[in-house]
Amino acid sequence: xxxxxxxxxxxxxxxxxxxxxxxxxxxxxxxxxxxxxxxxxxxxxxxxxxxxxxxxxxxxxxxxxxxxxxxxxxxxxxxxxxxxxxxxxxxxxxxxxxxxxxxxxxxxxxxxxxxxxxxxxxxxxxxxxxxxxxxxxxxxxxxxxxxxxxxxxxxxxxxxxxxxxxxxxxxxxxxxxxxxxxxxxxxxxxxxxxxxxx
Amino acid sequence: xxxxxxxxxxxxxxxxxxxxxxxxxxxxxxxxxxxxxxxxxxxxxxxxxxxxxxxxxxxxxxxxxxxxxxxxxxxxxxxxxxxxxxxxxxxxxxxxxxxxxxxxxxxxxxxxxxxxxxxxxxxxxxxxxxxxxxxxxxxxxxxxxxxxxxxxxxxxxxxxx
Numbered sequence: 001x002x003x004x005x006x007x008x009x010x011x012x013x014x015x016x017x018x019x020x021x022x023x024x025x026x027x028x029x030x031x032x033x034x035x036x037x038x039x040x041x042x043x044x045x046x047x048x049x050x051x052x053x054x055x056x057x058x059x060x061x062x063x064x065x066x067x068x069x070x071x072x073x074x075x076x077x078x079x080x081x082x083x084x085x086x087x088x089x090x091x092x093x094x095x096x097x098x099x100x101x102x103x104x105x106x107x108x109x110x111x112x113x114x115x116x117x118x119x120x121x122x123x124x125x126x127x128x129x130x131x132x133x134x135x136x137x138x139x140x141x142x143x144x145x146x147x148x149x150x151x152x153x154x155x156x157x158x159x160x161x162x163x164x165x166x167x168x169x170x171x172x173x174x175x176x177x178x179x180x181x182x183x184x185x186x187x188x189x190x191x192x193x194x195x196x197x198x
Numbered sequence: 199x200x201x202x203x204x205x206x207x208x209x210x211x212x213x214x215x216x217x218x219x220x221x222x223x224x225x226x227x228x229x230x231x232x233x234x235x236x237x238x239x240x241x242x243x244x245x246x247x248x249x250x251x252x253x254x255x256x257x258x259x260x261x262x263x264x265x266x267x268x269x270x271x272x273x274x275x276x277x278x279x280x281x282x283x284x285x286x287x288x289x290x291x292x293x294x295x296x297x298x299x300x301x302x303x304x305x306x307x308x309x310x311x312x313x314x315x316x317x318x319x320x321x322x323x324x325x326x327x328x329x330x331x332x333x334x335x336x337x338x339x340x341x342x343x344x345x346x347x348x349x350x351x352x353x354x355x356x357x358x359x
Contacts, residue, residue: 025266032259040254054254061262132249151246182242193241 013077020068032061035078038153039085045144046089048137056092060085075162078153083163086145093141128189135185142166143178150175 013034019027039060044053063084064071071080136144142164149155149163160171183190220226255261330336 026263028266029259029263032262036258036262037251037253040258041250041252044252053252054258057254058258058262058265062265065266128245129249132245136246136250147246148250151243152251179239179242183238186242186245189245190238190241193245196244 014073017068017071017073017077020065028061028065031064031077031081035081036061038078038148039081041152042082042085042145042148043089045136045139045148046086046141047092048141052092056085056088060088063088075159079155079159079162082149082153082155086163089141089145131189132186135182139178139181143174146171146174147178147182 013031016027016030020031036057040053040057043056043060044050047053047056060081064081067084071077136147139147146160146164149160155163157168157171157175160166161168164171166174
């Protein structure tokens, strides 16, 4: 079911891509509307800042439009688009010298979460969103990006490899460690969620 | 005393045997571990999907669309009068100017010949216009309307360029 939905989704995207390539610029609005939230979220996960994220998200769509003729349809349009977002955001970080460590070889264990927001309070006050967002924003740039791709976009490891250029093994190790990290930090919220699911 | 203690140890060791659990014990444990992992994974996915998708500003799409360069192939306008026609018209105009300039000192007699033709041409184009069309108010309105249309044209052109 999910696979057929993805195939249909890919075909729909291709219809609009073809329209844009034939000179129907307005057809691009369909792709912008469809992917803007994910693009913005991914950009924000890396840049940790609303203004920069919006700028990079817009710039990524512009680049995608300009390079649309180079998109061969071998992968999903979203995979191709998120590759642009990733490279754009990383280059902005490097330009602004925000990053202080080698992002690609980041070791997950050498950061502290700095959590001071009590989970029990979050559950009581219905501030789960704020709490989860804080947990994500505390992750290093590329790790937050990986989490969004894997859990929000439900990208496969192969797709993440194409987008980030990281090796499959590296991605799997990172995801495993991140999963454990998030389980610990969001344990109370997860128990609540687990009760709701089961 | 020490000998007794050793004997007791021996008796205990001999009588203690390792109890075997059921044959599918490992499977059951692994099943539980996997189920727990799957459930945790589901809960994490659900929690993250509910709470981490961000939205950009409301006018995001329009900002992106305005920033796009217009596809040149879609906006190629062909001129109504072609280049060759313009060259032809220019050539005729130049020839006419040259002809007139060489015949400026025409005798009154020659110009008199033209007068009946000019009168004829004038009579073709002369007709009585309604008063409203000749009023200054009409002229002013037409001028204002034309100016507005021209401004509108330039504004639209600037937006799309």
